[in-house]
Amino acid sequence: MALGDAILACLTERPMTGYELAKTFDASIGFFWKADHQQIYRELSRLRDKGHVQGREVVQSGKPNKLVYTLTAEGRAALKHWAARPSVPPSIKDDLLVRLYALDCVDIEPLRTDLMARLEHHRDRYERYERLLNKRFPDGTAPPADVGKMLSLRLGMRHERMVVEWCEEALDALSAMSGRSNVLPLDDGKREGNG
Numbered sequence: 001m002a003l004g005d006a007i008l009a010c011l012t013e014r015p016m017t018g019y020e021l022a023k024t025f026d027a028s029i030g031f032f033w034k035a036d037h038q039q040i041y042r043e044l045s046r047l048r049d050k051g052h053v054q055g056r057e058v059v060q061s062g063k064p065n066k067l068v069y070t071l072t073a074e075g076r077a078a079l080k081h082w083a084a085r086p087s088v089p090p091s092i093k094d095d096l097l098v099r100l101y102a103l104d105c106v107d108i109e110p111l112r113t114d115l116m117a118r119l120e121h122h123r124d125r126y127e128r129y130e131r132l133l134n135k136r137f138p139d140g141t142a143p144p145a146d147v148g149k150m151l152s153l154r155l156g157m158r159h160e161r162m163v164v165e166w167c168e169e170a171l172d173a174l175s176a177m178s179g180r181s182n183v184l185p186l187d188d189g190k191r192e193g194n195g
Contacts, residue, residue: 003033003039003040004043004052005082005083006025006029006033007021007025007047007053008047008071008075009029009079010024010025010029011053011071011075015070015071016068017067017068017069018040018069021044021069025040027132028149031125031129031152044069050074050078051072052071052072052078053069053070053075054072055068055069056068096111096115096118099111099114100170108177111174112171112174112178115167115170115171115174119168122164122167123160123164125156126157126164129153129156129160130157132153133157136149136150136153
């Protein structure tokens with residue numbers, strides 16, 4: 001997948017300015033396809049040059065004019081063509097896993113601290129996905145146009161929950177090795193361990 005494909009997917013919802021697109025990206029596709037705002041603006045320019053999006057200038061009084069981007073027929077066809085190709089399963093590159101692999105050669109306490117931070121990060125993401133899911137799909141159903149969004153949020157929640165559980169398991173194992181107490185599970189709603 002290229003960033004352009006992710007942008008085209010966002011623009012299927014409605015026309016947007018670059019700023020609106022970057023904000024939408026941050027609150028949706030950005031959960032599983034990272035890009036900063038400058039990358040998005042550069043890619044919008046490339047998509048415009050290819051004819052996949054068109055920009056319409058909107059005059060504003062008292063502030064700079066803005067460009068509103070719309071998906072073109074060529075852009076919709078490009079998105080459809082990209083979506084018909086097989087996906088590539090993501091690969092994992094995680095320095096934390098390499099350190100765990102070499103556990104007998106590294107200090108446990110810095111590793112434990114790193115795992116605690118990772119645990120907190122994934123708990124926060126789980127809770128964010130859960131809030132989004134409950135806000136957008138309170139009854140657990142979605143109209144056809146939003147089924148993919150709902151399924152993506154559910155996968156995100158499952159992934160974050162699985163990583164939280166794995167972090168807790170890893171911390172339990174490190175605690176047993178170093179004689180420290182365990183962390184509290186996600187369901188307890190508390191944010192730190194006893195030690």
